[in-house]
Amino acid sequence: MNLQFSIQPNEKLALRNPESTELGRKIVREGLLLMMELGYEHFTFKKLAEITQTTEASIYRYFENKHRLLLYFLTWYWNLLEFAVLTSIQNIADPTQKIGKVIDILTSPLPDVGEAAGMSKSALQSVAIAESSKVYLVKEVDDINRERLFKPYKDLCARIAALFTELNPAYPYPRSLASTLVEMSQFQPYFKEHLPALTDFAEPKDGKRIADYLNHLVFSSLK
Amino acid sequence: MNLQFSIQPNEKLALRNPESTELGRKIVREGLLLMMELGYEHFTFKKLAEITQTTEASIYRYFENKHRLLLYFLTWYWNLLEFAVLTSIQNIADPTQKIGKVIDILTSPLPDVGEAAGMSKSALQSVAIAESSKVYLVKEVDDINRERLFKPYKDLCARIAALFTELNPAYPYPRSLASTLVEMSQFQPYFKEHLPALTDFAEPKDGKRIADYLNHLVFSSLK
């Protein structure tokens, strides 16, 4: 029953596998919290070195730069999400139910299964919501893509797209709908918190939930 | 018939109105092209100063920093979009047709109506696609929002949301659907170009178009 979930890290992600040493684990554990606290732009390796009682140079031995560190966090996040999706639907036969479950997972705190190299699951989710776009909205996107570093994100979307096709094989846009779903499961909570005019989820609980919106969106399309 | 469309610039956007001087216009005109070429991260005021044959200090007299300059570009973009939406639907009565027209506008090159302080419309669109998220996915989002600097984006979404409500007054998520539509009209072309696995719009023309996807998405929901 203990489903072992080990990501085979693309070795281009990190210069040295941070999971293999105490310092490496400290860097990613504390680095994640610091990036959540400061935001990607204000986060620096120097500040992280102070917190982890190490030096900038030591951090650079693990990660080429902070963009790679962000990518490392997101790789974990995407892998954990895909894992959560897979395990949660494994005993469900009905595709409608499976998709509902996926939306549930996308809009809930990450389930506490699997290890994440000591990193906080909720911090991973916060960083994913606020920073994930920055990992591919860069000039270097094609180079990074060539290194296969977006594979975990693509795999997650492909997995979800396959469920859409299972429910409705004639639906013509399963992959776009999957990327829309994943992106919006991050943007809508962000908008809800910071730019509520862009959503319908005003704080005084009016019963509307993001999950309901996404369910409506997806199932309307697949109908 | 010449609908004058002048944005009343929030004076917090720029320190000095760049439209009012030759140098100001040059800064935004060349700055836009340079930001498109280099991407937001690699764009600097120093490089822009070289190109415009001026000094860093002079540019800083117009814009506090490059984030404000990006916001300036996007403000124009959002205003131009809203203007295009308004003019294109003004003679249409049928809400279904209006929404179709809006999706058309969101997925086509910006129509060449209105002036944009000498800035290239296609460059505005490119920058909007690749960089717009970076304007609100920052720690300072709440401060910027308090200055009303996201109003043009909210107005655009509100306008679109109103059309959704017009078509189906019972639809519970008009604003989220509007922000989803606007965001996806930018993300899907970006994905199509850089991460095509996340879309269904493979280059060898298979007839599927982003506009068709968005139409299907929106009208399914509003059905």
Next chain:
DNA sequence: ACAAAAATGATAGTTGTACTATTATTTTTT
């Protein structure tokens, strides 16, 4: 248990970004 190898710490230095300040010169306004 010991030598070799690897990782880390301490330190320093480079380049570039993101600004701010000062003063002289040019341009615009009245």
Next chain:
DNA sequence: AAAAAATAATAGTACAACTATCATTTTTGT
């Protein structure tokens, strides 16, 4: 033509994003 405003030229600061060197500590293989 004088006053005011904008710009150019120049300089300088703080900090980000690295790279390099070498001594020390820790780990690993035998």
